[in-house]
Amino acid sequence: MEKTDKRCAIVRATLDIVAEQGFHGAPMALVAERAGVAAGTIYRYFESKDALINEVFHYLEERFFAAVMEHYPEGAPVRERFLHIGGVLVRYCIGAPLEFRFLEQFHNSPYGVAHCREKFFNKDNRDVITELFSEALGAGIVKDLPLPALFGLAFGPLLDICRDHILHFIELDDELVSRCVEACWDAIRR
Amino acid sequence: MEKTDKRCAIVRATLDIVAEQGFHGAPMALVAERAGVAAGTIYRYFESKDALINEVFHYLEERFFAAVMEHYPEGAPVRERFLHIGGVLVRYCIGAPLEFRFLEQFHNSPYGVAHCREKFFNKDNRDVITELFSEALGAGIVKDLPLPALFGLAFGPLLDICRDHILHFIELDDELVSRCVEACWDAIRR
DNA sequence: CCTCCCGAAATGAACGTTCATTCTTTTACC
DNA sequence: GGTAAAAGAATGAACGTTCATTTCGGGAGG
Incomplete structure (x- = not known):
């Protein structure tokens, strides 16, 4: 899916949580927890929450x-x-x-x-x-x-x-x- | 539409703002401003934001x-x-x-x-x-x-x-x- | 007719919470 | 021991909601 384990885990966690609870129900802290990383770590891989969400979308679109x-x-x-x-x-x-x-x-x-x-x-x-x-x-x-x-x-x-x-x-x-x-x-x- | 002027104005403002910007883009402060009332006034007519939104929906459903x-x-x-x-x-x-x-x-x-x-x-x-x-x-x-x-x-x-x-x-x-x-x-x- | 007062209506600053994002510290690896 | 990665506490902005205060309208008393 993606280059590193953590990056992949973050994408997957975002996908799951947004699917289940919508954008409102998907705070970065929760994404981080589900992905098994710290909140700050997400920002090593994605510029912002918007960027993360758009990346998940493009990944799904391709698949x-x-x-x-x-x-x-x-x-x-x-x-x-x-x-x-x-x-x-x-x-x-x-x-x-x-x-x-x-x-x-x-x-x-x-x-x-x-x-x-x-x-x-x-x-x-x-x-x-x-x-x-x-x-x-x-x-x-x-x-x-x-x-x-x-x-x-x-x-x-x-x-x-x-x-x-x-x-x-x-x-x-x-x-x-x-x-x-x-x-x-x-x-x-x- | 509704019983009082202000109540009606609040419903209308909510309808307009939510339609244009979505639920995220419709903070109570903005609804209040557009309705020409103070933020606190809304809570004289509606128990919560949820109650307000549901009321707008039922109003539209009827129409x-x-x-x-x-x-x-x-x-x-x-x-x-x-x-x-x-x-x-x-x-x-x-x-x-x-x-x-x-x-x-x-x-x-x-x-x-x-x-x-x-x-x-x-x-x-x-x-x-x-x-x-x-x-x-x-x-x-x-x-x-x-x-x-x-x-x-x-x-x-x-x-x-x-x-x-x-x-x-x-x-x-x-x-x-x-x-x-x-x-x-x-x-x-x- | 004016004044005072009362309760309801309305106000908007303040509160507590939640969130995305940042930043300093710690960890882990070479 | 030095460097990149990860952590998670700190930050500040935004939000829904509350509440002490002000405004308003009209009825009673003089």
């Missing part, structure tokens, strides 16, 4: 994209590629609930809004998912809606069911996940 | 349900009733961005999770939307999925596009709203 790209059916039809991404997304999230909760916390916070804004206005940022949707739009395979709306239709509900599963409002199994991802496809397909 | 129920086509087919609710939801949210942002903040916080949990496990809580979905499920009009999943598919994307609109990532007009609500219908309909 997540790596998961999506594994076994990605490159040349397959749009629908199949979408089903792959959706399925991996949900399975990854419910398999790593702490990471999911952290990302959710991050997303709904000043950090997340800033990150979104940057992503959105930095037009030459082309990830796989954007590529896929652009292609599908061009080929008339999906509804002619703005990209952010398609993203919302496609992935909003998937994140919702992940949260519901983690909070034990529903119990997802492979079959239910597939049916939900297909429902999302129904939402965007023309 | 929101009132909006949905206005012109609700009681006897109409399921699809039509759903389109009504979806359309009103989106139009209400983008017409009251501060209220929307507050509710979003609330939802993604310990307050919101507690509220959700209570709603979910209090089974005899029957609102219009739950009624509608239960009826549709029974009649086989929508996909046979758990209620929370249907909720996510139906309303998750709508809240997403409201946020995107308020953050100026997209520009919603009546026609685009309708198409998005219909896309959500496609997601849940059998």
Whole structure:
């Protein structure tokens, strides 16, 4: 994960505590305790709490994209590629609930809004998912809606069911996940 | 709204500041200043900050349900009733961005999770939307999925596009709203 | 009509706590 | 024994909340 043991322990502790208690419930003293280091030690590895949190986020973002790209059916039809991404997304999230909760916390916070804004206005940022949707739009395979709306239709509900599963409002199994991802496809397909 | 001028001013100030800056960015001193009262005065009307925030939430919740129920086509087919609710939801949210942002903040916080949990496990809580979905499920009009999943598919994307609109990532007009609500219908309909 | 007084309402400085961050001291290794 | 790493007490800022004090409005007494 990271270069040294202690650095890794601090990242892990931050991830866990923020996921469980939110940013408010994650004072540096507690992070230090959980990581098995002294409070001051954190500042040998991270400039500030903000820097620490952003680093945790980028670490998770990388892991997540790596998961999506594994076994990605490159040349397959749009629908199949979408089903792959959706399925991996949900399975990854419910398999790593702490990471999911952290990302959710991050997303709904000043950090997340800033990150979104940057992503959105930095037009030459082309990830796989954007590529896929652009292609599908061009080929008339999906509804002619703005990209952010398609993203919302496609992935909003998937994140919702992940949260519901983690909070034990529903119990997802492979079959239910597939049916939900297909429902999302129904939402965007023309 | 409330019984007295000052009480109302405090609620309004809390709503505005929390919507704009989040819970962290809304210290009582700032709320007091914006409401035009002294810090101590707030505690004549509210027991604590938590009590204040919960009161703001319940106030908004009421207003929101009132909006949905206005012109609700009681006897109409399921699809039509759903389109009504979806359309009103989106139009209400983008017409009251501060209220929307507050509710979003609330939802993604310990307050919101507690509220959700209570709603979910209090089974005899029957609102219009739950009624509608239960009826549709029974009649086989929508996909046979758990209620929370249907909720996510139906309303998750709508809240997403409201946020995107308020953050100026997209520009919603009546026609685009309708198409998005219909896309959500496609997601849940059998 | 003026004055005094009373209780409720409002004030804002002060308090205690919590937090991120800093800094001096101690440890551990070469 | 010297140097980099780690420790944890110290610091100061920010916060929610409290409370001694002031302000306000109006009713009673002269």
